Amino acid sequence: MSTTQFDVIVIGGGPGGYVAAIRAAQLKLKVAVVEASQLGGICLNWGCIPTKALLRASEINHLLHNLGEFGFAADNVRFDFDKVVKRSRAVSAQLSAGVAHLLKKHKVTVISSFGKLAGTAGANRKVSVSVEGRETTVLTAPNVIVATGARARVLPGLEPDGRLVWSYREAMVPKAMPHSLLVIGSGAIGVEFASFYRNMSAEVTIVEVADRILPVEDAEISGFARKALEKQGMKILTGATLGKITKAENSVTIDVTAGGRTAPITVERVISAVGIVGNVENIGLEGTAIKVDRTHITVDPYCRTGEKGVFAIGDIAAPPWLAHKASHEGVMVAELIAGRDVHPISPMNIPGCTYCRPQVASVGLSEEKAKAAGYKIRVGRFPFIGNGKAIAMGEPEGMVKTIFDDATGELLGAHMVGAEVTEMIQGYVIARTGELTDGELKETVFPHPTISETMHEAVLAAYDGALHI
Incomplete structure (x- = not known):
């Protein structure tokens, strides 16, 4: 058995773990990542990325069966389902290899094994590394980031059987x-x-x-x-x-x-x-001051657990359970460990995106929650049918909704449904993060013709100033 000393050990190589490792390495810390399965985690290998490849294929299939709307015609339109699936797997494999390259580039030690907390050694935390249940190595570091992610929740009687x-x-x-x-x-x-x-x-x-x-x-x-x-x-x-x-x-x-x-x-x-269940089993939480609430580790706004030197990020910790939230937490924790000044992440500034057709995206409070919080609000709505680019693209089905605090002009929330809204929501996220008000948003020039003009119109609509409805 050997012992290896690091500044930071990351348990889990998903979008939270590998990003935390890269940022810590950039800050001149000696870092190890312990990953039992695939670098990139569920998101890259079995979630966010491959599903987008599949959804892109389905969008193409939809377009091919509606070519007449654009003046085209094609006979015997069909697809090879096996190739559709294989392409999505190839996309994931390419990106997983890319993560491995980035970790190597930043001189992060990657250990392809199962890691768990294993007590302390002076000022250091110990992480036991094992293969097929057999302990092979004990790593030590003053800081450990737990990023073990989550798995699908299983309903009794509907356990996945791989067939039906x-x-x-x-x-x-x-x-x-x-x-x-x-x-x-x-x-x-x-x-x-x-x-x-x-x-x-x-x-x-x-x-x-x-x-x-x-x-x-x-x-x-x-x-x-x-x-x-x-x-x-x-x-x-x-x-x-x-x-x-x-x-x-x-x-x-x-x-x-x-x-x-x-x-x-x-x-x-x-x-x-x-839904999901946090991967909290068999990672050495027993006998520690780390608290678990409904399969997720309890953390403070800086992702610190109840155990000194142990952080938890991503799906194993607090909601929302989103890859971009995990990555941002990884950066924040790495910088905190390196002694930099950091700001806690506001859940209300984390966008949510659903990539169905039509797409859905949002940030901040819904209308119902804004009212429940006691705000007197102004609500703006603008339909895609009033937007030239959306009509030209053949995507007139959609709308943008904005919610402002009537007293201060603060953007409380923004909600969108329609083509490409997952690409556009970031404009409202920046507005919330920068604490912009209706005044700055009204004065912002949006390019024409773009679907993003609906965002401007939805702001204007909250103040009875929409121009194209």
């Missing part, structure tokens, strides 16, 4: 294109898979226990998204509960109760997308 019931992993690498799907859960993961398979021609039903889909979004935006998805032929059941589950050779039948009525739904495959 899928989690996100199985949904990304199916052996064949199913003709019908039931998606349980309508958060970002569920709606994105529903959108992908629907645009690849499958019959899709979404079942959601809440009273609306995309329940973390502004109610008006989620209502708009629901109508758009139903217009595409998707079936959506909200306020729904699951009953008896029956598996056959190549189908699943589930009794679903919604609207006071229970009816069986039979599909070829089921995708379970009902």
Whole structure:
């Protein structure tokens, strides 16, 4: 058994862990990353990135079947599903290799093993490294960053079996294109898979226990998204509960109760997308001052745990559970360890994006939450149908909604649904981070013709000044 000393040890090489390691190395710290599976974590290998590759393919399929709108025609339009899946895997592999290159470039030691906290050694924390349960090395450092991420939550009776019931992993690498799907859960993961398979021609039903889909979004935006998805032929059941589950050779039948009525739904495959569970097991938390709340480590605004020298970032820690939040936390913690002045991350300034068709993006408070917080608000709305670029692109379905504090002009929240809104939301994020008011946003010049002009118009609309509606 050998002992190796570092300044920082990162347990987990996902978007939080590897970014923390790179930034710490840039600040001249000696860093090790212990990763039991694939560099880049779930996001890069089984989440954010490969799903976007799949969704891009489904968008192309949609366009190919609507070429007439643009003056084109094509016969016998078809796709090779195996190649669609292989391309998404190739994209992930390329980027995972890129992460390995970046860590090597910054002289970060990468250990392909399972790491766990293993007590202290003087002023240092110890991290035990093991392969197949056999301890091989003990690393020491005064600072440890836990970035072990999360996994899909499993519903009793709907455990992924690799054949009929899928989690996100199985949904990304199916052996064949199913003709019908039931998606349980309508958060970002569920709606994105529903959108992908629907645009690849499958019959899709979404079942959601809440009273609306995309329940973390502004109610008006989620209502708009629901109508758009139903217009595409998707079936959506909200306020729904699951009953008896029956598996056959190549189908699943589930009794679903919604609207006071229970009816069986039979599909070829089921995708379970009902949230995540933090990976807190077997990482050495026992006997420490680290607290766990509903499978996630409790941290302060600087991602410090209750144990001195131990930080937790990303999906293992507080919500929102988003890759960009994890990366930002990684940078913040690395700089804090290096002795730099840092600012805690405000959850209200972290954008959320859902890459279905139409896309959904938001930052800050919803209208309902702004009112509940006691604000007197001004609300601006602007539809894509009033935007020249959106019409020219054949994407007139969408809207932008802004919420301002009537007393101060502070932008409390912004909510968008439509083409490319995930690329545009950052404008509002910068406005919130820079504490801009309606005055600065009104005076900002937006280029024409762009869909981003809807953002300006939605600001003007909050003050009865929209120009194109």
